[in-house]
Amino acid sequence: MANPEKELKDLLHEETQQGYFTAAYVESGFLDRAEARLQYFTSNAGTVFDLASLTKALVTGPLVHQALQAAHGKLRAPLAEWAPQDIHLPPAFLQLTTEEVLGHVSGLPAWWNFWMHHLGHKEPSTRAEALARMEEVLGRIPLGTEKKDLYSDVGYILLGYLLEKKAQKSLKPWLAETLSEPLGYAPDLKLKTEAYIPTGYCRIRERQLRGEVHDENCAALGGISGHAGLFGTGEAVSQYLKTLARDALGIQYFEANEKTRRETTREGLLGLRRGNGLSAGVFANGNGMGHPGFTGTAFWLEWSSKKYVIFLTNRVISGRVSPRITELRRKVFHLLDASLG
Secondary structure (H helix, E strand, O other): OOOHHHHHHHHHHHHHHOOOOOOEEEEEEEOOOOOOOEEEEOOOOOOEEEEEOHHHHHHHHHHHHHHHHHOOOOOOOEHHHOOOOOOOOOHHHHOOEHHHHHOOOOOOOOOOOOOOOOOOOOOOOOHHHHHHHHHHHHOOOOOOOOOOOOOOHHHHHHHHHHHHHHHOOOHHHHHHHHOOOOOEEOOOOOOOHHHEOOOEEEOOOOEEEOOOOOOHHHHHOOOOOOOOOEEEOHHHHHHHHHHHHHOHHHHHHHHHHHHHHHHOOOOEOOOOEEEOOOOOOOHHHHOEEEEEEOOOEEEEEEOOOOEEEEEEEOHHHHOOOOOHHHHHHHHHHHHHHHHOO
16 A cells, blocks of 8 residues: 555545544554554644543453452353452342453343433432442343343443442542553543543533543443543553553453454453454454444554554544444554554
8 A cells, every 4th residue: 555644644634624523543553662653643632532432441351350360260250259249239140250241241231221310410429329329220230141242331330340349449540550541531631621522412411521421321420430431542542552561461461352362253352352343354354352432432453463553533523323433444444554564
């Protein structure tokens, strides 16, 4: 390909001009090299994105693996092996294995309403209140008997709840203490509101969202949960991935996901997702793993070669549902992959 960087810039400029998003960030490189191969943003440097479900891959997944290690637990053993004792959940939930919940094959539904009668009216003022709300709603969710491959926000809300109860502290400071500091939960990045890229108008909260999590369930749970809530710049995501790739916990996490990618056919791995779909399969010949986010974010990496690609936008600014994102991601990841040679 003659000039993938120019093609990328032209493509992102066109989408910005058409109003599909107001900011975008792209990067490609290698996890074991400090400098990126290609890096470009359409807005100011330091623009902060709502990373949405990248939270699952970058925070919840690694922390669950850490909790499992600390308890000398096994992935195929029940959650009860490392879960705290002072919780009130249906016993069947704690008999699910860590592998099943991380891999989205637990029987838990894809989604459940945690915000009804709460969001926009009485949001939790303390983490204890937020955790009590999680526990109350989780206790009403039916558990299916079929262990099919079904992407589940509920499963990661459950994992985030167990992590917080186990550690007796919020995920908020735990991220910086345990892993790396460039990412965080808004507004604790301590940046001006202008640094956050808006994600659109929320009809439930009746305001434009800027520096507030787009996901309604996460917002109703205090802006922090196991499935969403993370914010960061493109540079921060890159720095974080590189830090994780040379950390003992991160190496164990990536290798466990890679082992599952090689030995199974399911989409959900052990915190990451298989990168062979319509939008990601053009990267690393479909041998990558990573995660997309609803707001228009995604990253993919190939563990064997250490190459990675990042594409962040606020595409929800132009509408909640947009099939266009799949084809756009495909084009972008194809060009980013080409930039790596």
